[in-house]
Amino acid sequence: MPQPASQTPHPARRAALRLMLGVMDEQRMISDLTAQPWFHEYDAPDRARGTRLALEALRGMDRADRVLKPLLRKAPPLEVHNILRLGLIEMAALGEAPHGVVNDMVAAAGRGKRTQAYKGMVNAVLRRAQEAADGKWGKMPVPRLPKWLRGPLMDAYGNGPMMAMESAHLKGAPLDVTAKADASAVADALNGKLLPTGSIRLTAPGQVSTLPGYESGDWWVQDAAAALPVQILAPKPGEEIADLCAAPGGKTMQLASAGANVTAVDASEHRLGRVAENLGRTGLAAQIEVADVLSFSGGPFDAVLLDAPCSATGTIRRHPDLPHARDGHGISELIALQIKMIDRAVKLLKPGGRLLYCTCSLLPDEGEVQVEEALERHPILTADRTALDLAGIDPSWVTEEGGLRLRPDYWSADGGMDGFYIACLRHTG
Numbered sequence: 001m002p003q004p005a006s007q008t009p010h011p012a013r014r015a016a017l018r019l020m021l022g023v024m025d026e027q028r029m030i031s032d033l034t035a036q037p038w039f040h041e042y043d044a045p046d047r048a049r050g051t052r053l054a055l056e057a058l059r060g061m062d063r064a065d066r067v068l069k070p071l072l073r074k075a076p077p078l079e080v081h082n083i084l085r086l087g088l089i090e091m092a093a094l095g096e097a098p099h100g101v102v103n104d105m106v107a108a109a110g111r112g113k114r115t116q117a118y119k120g121m122v123n124a125v126l127r128r129a130q131e132a133a134d135g136k137w138g139k140m141p142v143p144r145l146p147k148w149l150r151g152p153l154m155d156a157y158g159n160g161p162m163m164a165m166e167s168a169h170l171k172g173a174p175l176d177v178t179a180k181a182d183a184s185a186v187a188d189a190l191n192g193k194l195l196p197t198g199s200i201r202l203t204a205p206g207q208v209s210t211l212p213g214y215e216s217g218d219w220w221v222q223d224a225a226a227a228l229p230v231q232i233l234a235p236k237p238g239e240e241i242a243d244l245c246a247a248p249g250g251k252t253m254q255l256a257s258a259g260a261n262v263t264a265v266d267a268s269e270h271r272l273g274r275v276a277e278n279l280g281r282t283g284l285a286a287q288i289e290v291a292d293v294l295s296f297s298g299g300p301f302d303a304v305l306l307d308a309p310c311s312a313t314g315t316i317r318r319h320p321d322l323p324h325a326r327d328g329h330g331i332s333e334l335i336a337l338q339i340k341m342i343d344r345a346v347k348l349l350k351p352g353g354r355l356l357y358c359t360c361s362l363l364p365d366e367g368e369v370q371v372e373e374a375l376e377r378h379p380i381l382t383a384d385r386t387a388l389d390l391a392g393i394d395p396s397w398v399t400e401e402g403g404l405r406l407r408p409d410y411w412s413a414d415g416g417m418d419g420f421y422i423a424c425l426r427h428t429g
């Protein structure tokens with residue numbers, strides 16, 4: 001088989017391969033890797049395309065491996081395997097012309113000491129893989145989540161919902177935005193769809209910062225599910241509200257735009273910088289406090305919103321790197337932290353106040369179980385089910401203990417939503 005002439009691979013492909021290696025070898029998330037100085041040595045268009053390519057390769061990796069496995073006598077080094085995976089996904093899933101992709105992937109192999117010897121193999125295997133996948137890619141089994149996550153989710157939801165959630169992960173996510181004031185006007189300006197819960201959905205947005213109304217702060221990016229906690233909390237003008245774990249500030253902006261006096265608390269000064277930037281852009285105000293929630297002592301507040309740190313397993317549609325970068329370690333520590341945060345949040349409430357607890361996790365241990373146990377530990381709290389009675393919310397999503405379970409396969413015909421758990425707990429004192 002003729003071997004293509006060596007060349008320099010496209011910088012976006014080099015960036016993508018480096019990101020894939022960072023996720024799979026160093027267990028780092030793409031959002032962390034793209035903040036590193038090395039990544040900023042690439043031009044902005046290559047950074048954007050490289051990130052897109054890496055995310056699509058991680059999303060479709062299970063399918064790529066199914067095609068590649070019979071063509072490989074033994075598993076090659078990870079760098080070579082990733083070259084094959086990216087090349088195949090570009091051809092089979094993204095419709096790139098095989099000639100250019102194979103040339104570039106052979107060149108990518110030629111650049112590394114550990115990969116040089118595999119140039120011929122990359123050339124041969126990619127050509128055969130492209131033929132093997134031709135016309136079949138879309139009909140292949142939906143990629144499965146890794147065992148550490150699939151196991152507990154199967155226990156919680158069963159096979160049908162599990163498969164529906166995995167299909168939703170494969171489809172990816174549209175871009176949702178929240179309007180500062182007039183959602184219909186923003187939907188018109190962006191040519192987006194106004195969802196029943198008031199978020200605006202865009203299917204082919206392009207670069208966010210160039211869209212109408214971004215500079216003037218008429219809206220901000222926020223998944224429709226992530227916008228629901230504040231709608232359920234229903235802040236009133238003049239209420240004193242603590243937004244615990246506030247950065248980057250999506251919920252802070254919702255609370256402030258409803259006229260509440262918001263104290264935005266986060267342990268990360270760096271991330272609070274993004275809250276300040278977002279407030280500046282949207283012309284909204286909040287008091288910002290760098291503090292650990294466990295030692296924060298303001299208030300008392302009419303309401304406390306606790307968007308606790310969690311496994312983020314509800315966001316896999318938008319972060320297909322997560323199942324590859326994580327292995328389930330650290331979740332029990334997060335659960336323990338969530339318990340302490342809930343107990344701290346209860347102490348910050350005025351009698352009669354509301355505690356809105358939410359996580360972007362699909363694991364009941366970070367949602368349903370947390371609230372069930374919080375209600376047992378704090379008999380002064382009661383779950384406010386009426387708060388969940390909102391347009392667009394299916395009553396069957398309400399859970400036994402009185403929270404709301406959102407899954408990525410909900411609203412599937414309209415593009416899905418992030419997985420979330422939300423409960424509004426009322427202090428009955």
Ligand SMILES: C[S@@+](CC[C@H](N)C(=O)[O-])C[C@H]1O[C@@H](n2cnc3c(N)ncnc32)[C@H](O)[C@@H]1O
Binds near residue numbers: 244245249291307
């Ligand atoms: C899920 S994000 C919050 C998203 C945010 N509420 C929004 O809507 O944009 C979790 C946040 O918790 C913060 N965090 C983690 N541990 C914390 C702690 N002990 N005290 C305060 N903030 C903490 C992280 O810095 C991170 O910004």
